[in-house]
Amino acid sequence: MAKVSMARWFALGLALALGAPTAQAQQPPIKIGELNSYAKWAAFTVPYRNGWQLAQDEINAKGGVLGRKLEIISREDGSTTGDTTRVAEELVTREGVSLLFGSFLSNVGVAMADFANQKKIxxxxxxxxxxxxxxxxxxxxxxxxxxxxxxQVGMLVEQAKASGAKRWAIVAPNYEYGQSAAQVFKRLIQERVPGAEIVAEQYPALGKIEAGPTVSAIEQAKPDGIFNVLFGPDLTQFVREGNTRGLFEKKSILSLLTGEPEWLLPLKDEVPEGWTVTGYPWDQITEPKHKAFIDAYRAKFNDTPRLGSLLGYMVVTMIRDTIERAGSAETDAFIKAMQDAKFDTVIGPVTMRGSDHQASMGAWVGKLALKGATGGMADWTYKDGTPFMHSEAEVKAVRKD
Incomplete structure (x- = not known):
């Protein structure tokens, strides 16, 4: 009888020992929440989702983070602040995510910042x-x-000084992003270009531009430079109407985001050549890490990347790196590990400044050019973001934390 008992105990111990690696592999995943405007702003957010999915797949194929799979629970945010905070609450309370990332519209981003502060996530x-x-x-x-x-506006204003233009018109969507960009431009153009003045300002409702009246109002002011912040269908209509009326001829045009494939591709052969823009000339960037990202993206999705694709990929890989440094996804440890952290990304070194939690990621600045039946960027340079960030004194003056 004793021999049978000993045999059973030996068998049980052997089973537990052999099962240990399986038990370790079955640790619960690290859950992080993601929310974005997939329904309304698919041109940017769907490629962005492709980017973070590619990063997630690569991370999990290599064993995950701290030996645990990375699980991203994604939700539509409805493109409104009310829907966004409701969905964020569900991700935190029902799904138990450790942190949140995402958002497209700036007003939604502000609401999420407030939510994060209230919920301490x-x-x-x-x-x-x-x-x-x-x-x-x-x-x-x-x-x-x-x-x-x-x-980004600071990068463009550098080019404005060289253009010699003094009379500037602004056209921007009438919501948080457009208003913010316009205010920055008015400040920087007057600080850095002696004699510059704003002679016209047009703020069409987001997604509802009346291109004819908008172009007419700018024409009447007779500017020699235009600062454009429009994107999406508003941009396409504005460019088409402006091209028809010759609005852009013999003028310096500075345009935020227009060199990003998301907004450039829909213009097709109507691309307004010569505009100075921020964008993403993905097909001309030759650094090995970036090329590897491009190759992997195209192989997985059979499509060319957008700037959103790059951002989605970078966000998730930076989250992975931070969790590994912190040793967990716990909030306080994550914050401490991310502040002033340096990341080796697919576009080069990026630092997360501790004083304002703004990354030093830069932007590509160049000229729009027609290349065959579509547009692209020419004469571009990548400008690191560090020299263009708010000063530490200004950060300290406006932040309340």
Missing amino acids: VYIAAEPLTDAVTMAQGNRYTFRIRPNNFM
């Missing part, structure tokens, strides 16, 4: 550009990856 803004996300509404729990309005 990390939120990483992937796409919103308004300075408020990391400045006036910035807080301990909110971080941003891409360069904000102040940084």
Whole structure:
């Protein structure tokens, strides 16, 4: 009888020993929440989703993060602040996510920053550009990856000085992003271009531009430079009407985001050549890490990448790196690990500044050019974001945390 008992105990011990690796492999995943405007702004957000899915797949194929799979639970945010905070609440309370990332529209990003502060959960803004996300509404729990309005407008204003234009018109969508970009431009053009003045301002409702009256109002002001912040269908209509009327001839045009494939491709052969833009000349960037990302993206999705694709990929790989440094996805440890952290990304080194949680990611600045039946960027340079960030003194003056 004793021999049978000993045999059973030996068999049980052997089973437990052999089962240990399986038990370890079955640790619960690290859950992170993602929300975005997939229904209304698919041109940007669907390629962005492809980017973060590619990163997630690569991470999990290599064993995950800290030996655990990375599970991204994604939701539609409805493109409104009310729907966004409701969905964010569900991700936190029902799904039990450790942190949140995403958002497209700037007003939604501001609402998410406030939500993160109230709920004391990390939120990483992937796409919103308004300075408020990391400045006036910035807080301990909110971080941003891409360069904000102040940084990108600053890059363009550098080119404005060389153009010699003094009489400037502004056209921007009438919501948080457009208003923020316009305010930054008015400040920087007058600081850096002696004698510059704003002679016209047009703020059409987002997605509802009346291109004829907008172009007419700008024409009547007789500017020698135009600062454009429109994107999506509004941009296409504005360009078409402006081309028809010759609005852009013999003028210096500075345009935020227009060199991004998301907004450039729909213009097809109507691309307004010579505009100075921020964008993403993905097909001309030759660095090995970036090329490997491009090859993997095209192989997986049988499509060319957009700037959103790059951002989605970068956000998730930076989240992975931060969790590994922190040793967990716990909020306080994650924040400490991300502040002033340096990341080796597919576009080169990026630092997350500790004072405002704004990343130093830069932007590509160049000229629009027609290449065959579509447009692209020419004479471009990548400008690191660090020299264009708000000063530490200004950060300290406006942030409340």
